[in-house]
Amino acid sequence: MNQASATHAISHLVIHRLVPGDGAPSRVELRPQANPLDDAAVRLMERLCRHLAERPGKGFGHFERDEGNFPMAHWVRAHAIEGSLDFAGLSREMLGHLQQRIDEDKVEEGGYVLFARATVFGADCLYVALLQETLGTVIGDGLSILDSPHLDMAGLQVAGRIDISAWQAGAERYISFLKGRGDVAGWFKRFLGCTDVVIALKETKKLVETIGHFADTQQLEAPQRDELMERAHLVLEEMGERGDPLSLQAVAAQIFPDAPARLAETLQNEALDLATGFVPDKRALRPLIRFKASAADWKLEFERSSLRGGSVHYDKESNTLVLSNIPEKLRQLLLDE
Template identity: 80%
Template sequence: MTESTHAISGLVIHRLIRAAEGPSQVELRPAANPLDEPAARLMERLCRHFAERPGKGYGWFEKDERGFPMPRLVREHAIEERMDFTTLSKEMVALLQTCVDEDKVDDGGYVLIARATVFGADCLYVALLQETLGTVIGDGLSIQDSPHLDFPALQVAGRIDISAWQAGAERYISFLKGRGDVAGWFKRFLGCSDVVIALKETKKLVETLSHFA
């Protein structure tokens, strides 16, 4: 990613906590994260892994906004400007929590929500990131455990192209299909209806995302 091809206007990390039994809980960050170099690197890694991951699904918003609130939330934030980014992110996490609890999804994690302009396209990203344990060399060449975000194992992520949506494009939502039934509950969260596209068009979309990374 370079300054000439992208601009991040908002990024926040919340946390979805899954208990052994009962409903999930959320830990909300009160305000958006600073748009500093670590945030830019984090966004770069997300976009790279999202672009390189095969087996994506594509679609558009469902028309039933009562049953699928995402288009209303995005419109109130990005089009009508009646909802700020932090409020949008909290509303999205609440919706994600509902979908996770309804489907009894096992995994929680860190919920990354970001808005960025990519090659002139205004996009909203959301991803559920897991943590894994790595190894670092510390003082005196000591060996130490170090937890970090597990991007290679990313299974839950989506992208809403707000510009394409407003332009009346046929498809403007893309998401990782993941393992098992991941795509089902996450599609419902995104308010996404599937569309089958030709292989040529799939490659074109992947190449566009790859340029971002």
């Protein structure tokens, strides 16, 4: 195993080529053996992992149960769990299946197909990516200007990851893939044998918690922090009412317009695995504008705006809350005690 860094360790990597058919069936060019795990391979995998982590618009799911029509789970099990299929054989099976899905959907797209198994942040993962070539420029001998083809990571549209560790642990979601442009996600999702799993309420709760954590780390004054939280509530509530699917970059730009890239980076953190494309569930939005707490002998819930309005006052020195404008009914109850 090649130790790429403190967080990445590659055990297998091979690149084959898929040649589009221009109206006819595509064809493949197989590399006869695995690529050496040298420095170039390590850098390539680190770039791929970085692009996948930073790229918005990902889908998440688990394997389809019908392994006859969606055989990916069978092959991964044979390779990673049973040990009856080596990595070279796995890559050939996967490449043949990818070719079949592309030909079925008449996708006029080819490129270099990367298959890799790597441990990333402690998780044993299987990666597949369809890499395109683009033309760049280099300066050669005598300061001459030369064309130089290279892999176009910035234009990456087709890639996925199967978290084998999470799959074996019985996780609800362990497959992630780029949604890409147009109908890319459809045929590639079928290739992975993936059923989308997006539970809007659960994902919205995760989103709300992340926004709250982000607000805590920005060292904002209390009014600015409340404004950010209230703006997030308004934006997400309106999306829920309209039925608009979530776009992390668009939401970041609306919630934190002063520095949207900072919020987008937090929301797109690979460890968070926050889905996109779901409609925010309004039931999970209340913590953005409301405080709620309880102790052994009391419960309390109030709007953030009441702190600014003065009906709720927190005294830091005595660590007490003072409530003003008590409703008459509650006043009478208190007087009767």
